[in-house]
Amino acid sequence: MRRWPQVLAGAVVLALLVLFAVLLLPDGGLDRSDKVASVLGLGVAVLTLLVTLFPKPGRAAGTPDDLGAVVDGVARAVRDQWESEEQIRRVHDPFPLPYRWTAADEAITDHWQAVNAAPDDDTPPELAGQGDHVVDLFRAIPSGRLVVLGEAGAGKTVLASRFVLTLLGERAPGAAVPVVFSLSSWDPDRVGSLSDWLVAELTSNYPSLGAVDGAGDTVAARLLAARLVLPVLDGFDEVPDGLRGTVLARINQGLRPDTRFLLTSRPEEYRSAVTSTGVLTAAAVVRLAPLTADDLDRYLPLTIRTVNGSREKWRPLLARTREPDAGGALREVLSTPLMVALARAVFSDTDADPERLAARGDSAAAIEDRLLAGFVPAVYADSDAGSAHRRLVFLAEHTVRLGTPDIAWWRLVQAVPRAVVGVVGFLVIASAVWFGMGFPGWVGHWPAGSGQGGWQVATVLAGAVCGAVGGAVVGQGRGIRPEPARMRLRLRGRLAQITARLRRGLRSWRTMVYLAVWVVGGTLFGLMASIGRDQGAILVGVAAGLFAGAGTWLVVSFISGLGTPIEPTDTTSPLDLLRIDRRTALRQGVAVGVVGSAVFWLTLYLGVEPAFGVPFEVVFADGLWLPGIAITATAGVAMWMMFATVWGAWLIARVWLALTGALPWATMAFLHDAYRRGVLRQVGGVYQFRHARLREYLARPR
Known part of the structure; x- marks a missing residue:
């Protein structure tokens, strides 16, 4: 394995950390020495971490060696899924x-x-x-x-x-x-x-x-x-x-x-x-082979469950299926289990008369359309069938537009205009920068001429630029992560996975871009701080940006590495998958937000005085840094939840589709209800229309 990119990255990080420390020494003093010791200590920690990354890991922790036990777990999950399907289908x-x-x-x-x-x-x-x-x-x-x-x-x-x-x-x-x-x-x-x-x-x-x-x-x-x-x-x-x-x-x-x-x-x-x-x-x-008239005679009369229903109400229609000429179209339609299931839902489960299904002379296509048109009102007879029909039409058209039968909750954002997602991305990212990173400039106790205005200007510019770029990226892809995490957080036995993730990250161009963004941001703040002062503030900004970027990258990588794939039997429905992903995303977001905020404020603690000439204790007197950490952590949680997980994209879709009337606010409850009523089926973590013919009918242009 080629290790020079890791060595180079570690050397650059350590060199700039040392530069950051040196820039803190102009006036000496015990406090400065403490700060330098903190920085150098972090540098040694980074170097130690890089050394631990070099050895090639052995077998990933937790990888099952007993394939028999694994396949038995899969068998249980498969059995549970299809037994549930058969129950809902009333097989x-x-x-x-x-x-x-x-x-x-x-x-x-x-x-x-x-x-x-x-x-x-x-x-x-x-x-x-x-x-x-x-x-x-x-x-x-x-x-x-x-x-x-x-x-x-x-x-x-x-x-x-x-x-x-x-x-x-x-x-x-x-x-x-x-x-x-x-x-x-x-x-x-x-x-x-x-x-x-x-x-x-x-x-x-x-x-x-x-x-x-x-x-x-x-x-x-x-x-x-x-x-x-x-x-x-x-x-x-x-x-x-x-x-x-x-x-x-x-x-x-x-x-x-x-x-x-x-x-x-x-x-x-x-x-x-x-x-x-x-x-x-x-x-x-x-x-x-198609079903026969004898099959229908034995089956349909026994499907009547209404209190006042008579098993004899099927007899006139079934007799017509045996007529050599007049019953041909009807016999053709009822020769498939799908149409028999629809006929059962429309007539056996209601008080409707089966003779209304077909008039003499009707074509097979007309009879099929009548069954398909009556299915949704029949299964939603105890609810608002009109609203249900409109929502199911939306879902059918959505899946046809995407070219997939899957109704995946995390892909519903594809029905939201890119511009809407982009605007939401801009507002969230820009607000996180303006309130999180801008807190020191807005509420800090800055002596006159010490650079408060420069901090405020840099915050406004950084928020606008980050919001515009991030909003464009998020809007174009309608999110960053394409699939749910499908994992839980677990600390025990995750060292190999964490070190492997860090190793991959050190070789990734995305990591270099991430660090570059932080360096550019730090340079911007350094430029604002240097106006009318020593130009050395620019170097402090560069080093501070890299310090904060490297620290937050380590935090994000570490927290992400704690993810453990869920077991086959853990995910039994799309709702379970949503709950697992939301819970994991929230826990990861809180961890990233809190620890990332601590890294950011440690950077401020070390860099405010060298860059602006004002001690940290003056700017943030009376414990002002405590609400600052809380606000920055909240901004970090919001950023993570909205854009580093599919839960954020799902939230955008849920709000937009509810506002436009395409789906109800309780989207997952509606989908599960449609599954329970037999309109949808469950395939792993997604729903599908139970019958492709029904999906085609609902998506048909009208």
Whole structure:
């Protein structure tokens, strides 16, 4: 490892600290000696810290060596997620809708020899089946690769969840765990390979799997390498049209001989990708069959739960589905589990008459639209359905605009105009500088001609410049951190992580820019102090800026290094993730604000007299420095919370969207309520519309 950047950075810091100390000596005195000792002591501490950074760390503390225990934790989290989904979907109420499947067209299936993993065996396996026996089918395929095709609403995701829960129910401790991955989140231009994308998704949904060992491998990568994760690749059809061929090719490129997976897609989207790219290697392909009139007769009458409801109210409509000609469109619509679920919500859960669903002569599209239009009013019958519909339309349009099915609370800021975020950034940053750093100039006891005016001018200029630059940066990116922290603060066992973060920081250009900003700020104050006085105040300003910059950088890096990834079972909902991120951000902000304020005021203590010729004790007589520390700490907390975490961007979005009426102030409560009502589903730390067809309908231009 090349260490000269670290050595150079340490040498520069130490040299300027010594220069700062020398500039304090013009008049001598015991107090000055104490100050010099403080500065030199800090310099020795910095040098000692740099020395400790040089050795290469061993295995990161806390990195799990027992992959069996780790994968068992992931299995519990996966089971909890999908059992909750099945409960909200009412999969078992009164009983699961039947699934049937048949072999798909051989033109989109690989050679049977490849599927059978035997060069001389070209016998087509028996692929037809029904119910939960998709697990048996999967195990009967020698290659362990299965593609399930189904039209929109055919129940592919529910089938995937049944597949996952069936495997988990039969799973032995330490064995592989099936994990559902949403293919719509894969951008192959950003994350090229299949394994890299799977690792990224695992570490995003289960942050503790991002822990790195001494060889630089994450726990997630080790689980994949050990074949302890069985990917269930859901929603290939939700990949953008122009990327499906690339995604299919990357899947093939990332397959190892013993790689197993299950993939779901709509038929036409999969066929189109296969035609342009080629089949999935060694994968058998089945297609879900539509529900039958007998399935509807057995199921829908048993879904009525209203007190005065009659099971017979479904009979007239169900009879029409058997009419050879007139019932064709109705039979087509009710042939998918999605439309049956919508029909149940609209008619079985209310007093509405099912015969209103379709008039004779209606097209299938008209019947579908009627069900989709009636779904939100039905599930919000006890609430303000109109407001709920407007808010859901906003969310659908927002996700379509971003090109993702995910409703992530930290990305809602993308719906706020950049100018608004930029103005908020300017006001917060400028105010923090004006009140935090400007406190000495506004309220200090400065003798006449001692430089108070210069301090005030420098504060105003620094606040305006920092606010404008920071506001532009924050507004352009609508925040700084793109994802939640997904970690808790922990001191024990974090030394290796803290030293590794400091080591990386010393090699980062961002650290150099950060220090440069502080040096420029210190120079500005030195220039103001030098007006009509000794020009040596400029050097004091330079050294003071570097002193404060280096000190606050060490504080921020140390506090950030205390973050420990949360365990897989800790994050069970987006609300949990928000609470964890907010709590972590607040604790980090308080620590950074308090300690950073102490560093800033230590700099003032050491530098006010050399720069301005007035003792610190005079300017801040009667304990005036105490409220100064509190105000500076508060400014630091505000800066950290607003821009160093996603919580600040979330707060801006929450206020703006509530003011514009796009979402209620209690946004997370609204999203959770929509999840509880079956409109949304939960995928890790984000929500999605439970049905892509519903999202498409709500986002449709009107």
